[in-house]
Amino acid sequence: MSKVYKDSYDGSRALVIGINKYLHASPLSYACNDAEKVALALTERFHFPQENVRILLDEQATALSIKKEFMSFTLEEVGADDRVVVFFAGHGHTAESHRAAVGFLVPYEGDTSDLNTLLRWDDLTRNADLVRAKHLLFIMDACYGGLAVPRTARSGWRFAKDMLRRHSRQVITAGKADEVVSDAGGPRPGHSVFTGHLLDAMDGAATTPDGLITASLVMSYVYQNVARDLDSNQTPHYGLLDGDGDMILNDSELPRLEGTDGTDVDILVESTTVEREQVDALDDSEVGSLKAMLADSSARISLFDKVIEETRQVLTLTNPKEFPVQGVTVDDGEIGGRLRKYEAIVSRLNVAVILLSRWGEAEHRGTLSQVFSRLPDAHAPTGGSVLLLGLRWYPATFLLYSAGIAALSAENYENLRCILEAPVGDERSGEGTVPIVFPAVRGMLDANRARAFNMLPGHERHKVARSEYLFKVVQPGVEDLLFLGLDYERLYDRLEILLALTYADLTKDKRMSLWGPPGRFAWKYSSLREERNPYNDLLVEAGKMKESWPPLVAGMFSGSYDRFVDTATRYREEILDKLGWF
Numbered sequence: 209m210s211k212v213y214k215d216s217y218d219g220s221r222a223l224v225i226g227i228n229k230y231l232h233a234s235p236l237s238y239a240c241n242d243a244e245k246v247a248l249a250l251t252e253r254f255h256f257p258q259e260n261v262r263i264l265l266d267e268q269a270t271a272l273s274i275k276k277e278f279m280s281f282t283l284e285e286v287g288a289d290d291r292v293v294v295f296f297a298g299h300g301h302t303a304e305s306h307r308a309a310v311g312f313l314v315p316y317e318g319d320t321s322d323l324n325t326l327l328r329w330d331d332l333t334r335n336a337d338l339v340r341a342k343h344l345l346f347i348m349d350a351c352y353g354g355l356a357v358p359r360t361a362r363s364g365w366r367f368a369k370d371m372l373r374r375h376s377r378q379v380i381t382a383g384k385a386d387e388v389v390s391d392a393g394g395p396r397p398g399h400s401v402f403t404g405h406l407l408d409a410m411d412g413a414a415t416t417p418d419g420l421i422t423a424s425l426v427m428s429y430v431y432q433n434v435a436r437d438l439d440s441n442q443t444p445h446y447g448l449l450d451g452d453g454d455m456i457l458n459d460s461e462l463p464r465l466e467g468t469d470g471t472d473v474d475i476l477v478e479s480t481t482v483e484r485e486q487v488d489a490l491d492d493s494e495v496g497s498l499k500a501m502l503a504d505s506s507a508r509i510s511l512f513d514k515v516i517e518e519t520r521q522v523l524t525l526t527n528p529k530e531f532p533v534q535g536v537t538v539d540d541g542e543i544g545g546r547l548r549k550y551e552a553i554v555s556r557l558n559v560a561v562i563l564l565s566r567w568g569e570a571e572h573r574g575t576l577s578q579v580f581s582r583l584p585d586a587h588a589p590t591g592g593s594v595l596l597l598g599l600r601w602y603p604a605t606f607l608l609y610s611a612g613i614a615a616l617s618a619e620n621y622e623n624l625r626c627i628l629e630a631p632v633g634d635e636r637s638g639e640g641t642v643p644i645v646f647p648a649v650r651g652m653l654d655a656n657r658a659r660a661f662n663m664l665p666g667h668e669r670h671k672v673a674r675s676e677y678l679f680k681v682v683q684p685g686v687e688d689l690l691f692l693g694l695d696y697e698r699l700y701d702r703l704e705i706l707l708a709l710t711y712a713d714l715t716k717d718k719r720m721s722l723w724g725p726p727g728r729f730a731w732k733y734s735s736l737r738e739e740r741n742p743y744n745d746l747l748v749e750a751g752k753m754k755e756s757w758p759p760l761v762a763g764m765f766s767g768s769y770d771r772f773v774d775t776a777t778r779y780r781e782e783i784l785d786k787l788g789w790f
Contacts, residue, residue: 213342215369217459219290220256221341222247223277225264227298232319239297240265242349242403246295249410254421254457256293269298271315271327282338290341291455294332297403300352300381301326309353329355333449336377343455344377345423349402351383355445366454368420368462368475374453380427382434383442394439401440405433410457418475423455490559495689498560502567512575515564518557519579525553526586526603533592533600540663543599547664550603551681558610558685565614565623566690573626576611580604580630580644587635595658601651608648609682612703617690621762624703628710649711649725671787675704675727701729701742706759713765713775722778726787733784743784747776 226243228236247263250256262277281292299314303323312318312326319325329352336344382402394401395408406426414429415421431444454477456462464475490498498514501507531549536542557579564576583604590597608627615623631641652674655661661673670676683696692699708724716722729742750757754769765772 213373213375213453214289215372216462217289217291217343217372217456218287219260219341220250220254220292220459221260221281221286221290222250222256222293222295223262223264223274223281224250224293225269225274225296225298227266227269227314227316229266229316230299230314231317232325233299233314236298238399238403239349241398242297242400243295245399245407246297246347246403246410249407250293253410255460267316269316271318271325274313274315274327278332279335279338281341281344282335286339286341288340288342291343291345292339292341293345293347293455295347295349297349297400300348300350302353311352311355313348313350313352333377333379336449342375343423343453345455346377346379346381346449347406348379348381349400349406350381351442352381355379355381366477368456368477371422371454371477372456372462375451376423376453376455377449377451378423378427378447378455379449380430380444380446382444394437395433401437402430402434402442402444405430405437408433415458416477418477419458419461420475420477421457422477423457426457490556495559495563498563499567502563502572505571508571508575511572512578515557515560515575515579516582518560519582522554522557522603523582523586526550526600528586528588528590531596531600533590533596536593536596538593538595538658540665543595543660543663544665546596546599547602547677547681550599551606554603554607555685558607559689561607561611562614562686562689565611565620565627566618568620568623570622573623576623577626577630580608580611580627581632583607583644584632584635584647589635594654595660598651598654598656598658599660601648602655604644604648605652606678606682608644608707609678609700609703610686612707613682613686613692613696613699614690616699616702617692617695619758621759621764624706624759625762625764628707629714643714645707645711645714649707653725672727672731679728698742701727701732702746705729705743705746706764709772709775709779710764712779713771716775716778722775722782724779724783726783730784730787733780734787743780747780750776 224243224247226240228238228240243263243265247261250261251258262280264273264277278294280286286292296313299318301312301314301318301320303310303312311329312323313329314320315325315327317325318327332346382400394404396404399407409426409429410421412421414425416425427444427446431446434440435443498511501511501514531546561576561579564572564579568576587600611627612624615621615627628645629643632644632647634640634642635647656674659673661667661677662670664673664677667673667677679697679700682700686692687696704725704727708726710724712722712724732741733743750759750769750772755767757769757772759765760767760769760772765775
């Protein structure tokens with residue numbers, strides 16, 4: 209039966225282990241110091257009772273002592289609403305079995321040539337099932353293999369009370385089997401790289417704007433900074449072993465959740481534990497799985513889960529910490545680097561939206577719309593560089609272009625409308641929703657006004673540098689999946705025209721003058737005015753089909769040919785004919 213937990217902690221306990229001197233293994237320099245400082249942080253900063261923090265150093269840290277102290281957490285005195293931290297600084301070891309790698313911790317007397325003297329990691333995790341405490345956090349400053357993390361913690365926002373009421377078993381290790389722990393260097397003299405960054409996180413570097421320090425954000429901070437540290441050759445490994453709660457370390461902040469007048473007081477906390485600079489591309493089997501789910505109507509929910517998980521990953525990696533908008537020198541290097549980083553982050557989700565937009569049916573449009581509706585969730589309200597604030601809309605714009613071209617490749621205008629009109633919160637008014645095309649266009653317009661894309665090499669003289677840049681970078685992802693060949697340019701121009709006219713149509717009743725973002729099609733209109741050009745071709749096509757024109761059948765331009773003609777004619781007269789590029 210599921211346990212109902214409190215939104216607070218009754219008790220706090222820890223086992224802290226550090227081993228410098230080994231009987232049979234090479235010595236370490238700072239493991240004991242690491243352990244002592246972690247214990248001090250737990251007692252002084254996070255108010256763990258000193259008598260509840262057991263410290264084992266060097267010869268005290270035998271296999272029997274470690275097992276005994278850990279198993280003490282299974283006693284009745286450890287309550288369901290307690291929290292437990294286990295910290296280990298020392299050697300790890302990996303042995304290969306016929307099925308997979310097996311990870312071990314090396315105790316004081318451990319001999320890696322005799323596995324019987326080591327502590328098997330999965331014995332600890334299995335025994336963790338016997339611990340009643342709702343939250344248990346393993347912090348292992350050791351490298352070893354065989355760490356199976358069934359669930360990576362999801363990004364997003366969670367209420368603090370909700371996290372406290374949910375069971376969790378969380379873990380972070382300093383590195384994997386083929387990596388060597390850096391026992392020196394890092395941000396703090398006298399500490400390992402891993403523990404140095406861990407102590408920084410515990411001292412406040414991983415604090416939320418509301419003042420909370422959660423285990424997931426500590427792990428995220430450590431992962432990110434250890435992987436980037438110049439003294440490090442290791443990449444931490446972490447996630448959820450079980451459950452979906454999150455330990456709150458500075459529980460002195462929890463009384464704020466009690467309220468004083470009978471009202472429910474709570475705090476939205478960013479729950480983010482997956483932060484990587486490099487995002488692994490979807491492999492062929494994953495792409496095949498997405499296609500199979502698209503073709504099987506009974507897999508609609510599984511497909512939704514998969515796509516939303518990729519969306520959560522994008523939100524995690526595009527957070528304001530990774531893309532600051534203040535105190536940054538804005539030059540061609542910064543702009544180019546930022547754009548490439550955005551493109552890498554959305555690469556996996558890009559595959560999903562291309563497939564959804566190309567082959568998705570009515571039953572999939574809710575998923576497609578949800579992707580675009582959630583993308584702005586990473587935009588925390590803040591001041592800063594107008595150019596960089598505008599570029600926050602680049603990931604959504606990049607995905608919008610990929611998805612739009614994919615939809616047009618199948619002449620699926622219902623999907624195109626779903627993409628362009630996905631509802632997002634109105635950032636300007638702070639109330640209600642607007643179609644995503646509004647803020648996305650405005651964001652890119654802010655970047656354009658600062659000539660962001662003209663800063664990029666090769667785009668200095670382009671009239672529509674943003675459009676020219678996207679034309680090149682969107683193509684590979686679309687081509688790999690859809691094999692459009694020479695048809696890509698036609699579909700790209702068609703998308704930009706429909707995007708511009710959709711924006712103009714949806715905003716013309718609210719503006720003194722009509723406007724929509726000109727792209728490569730506008731350049732072609734100016735240079736090929738007396739010949740065939742994409743804009744005129746579209747109008748001729750619509751004129752032949754009138755109310756049966758597919759975009760109108762799909763509900764674009766309110767399904768009215770007269771409305772489309774009014775918008776398109778005014779756009780030509782008020783925008784295209786006045787560009788004056790020649």
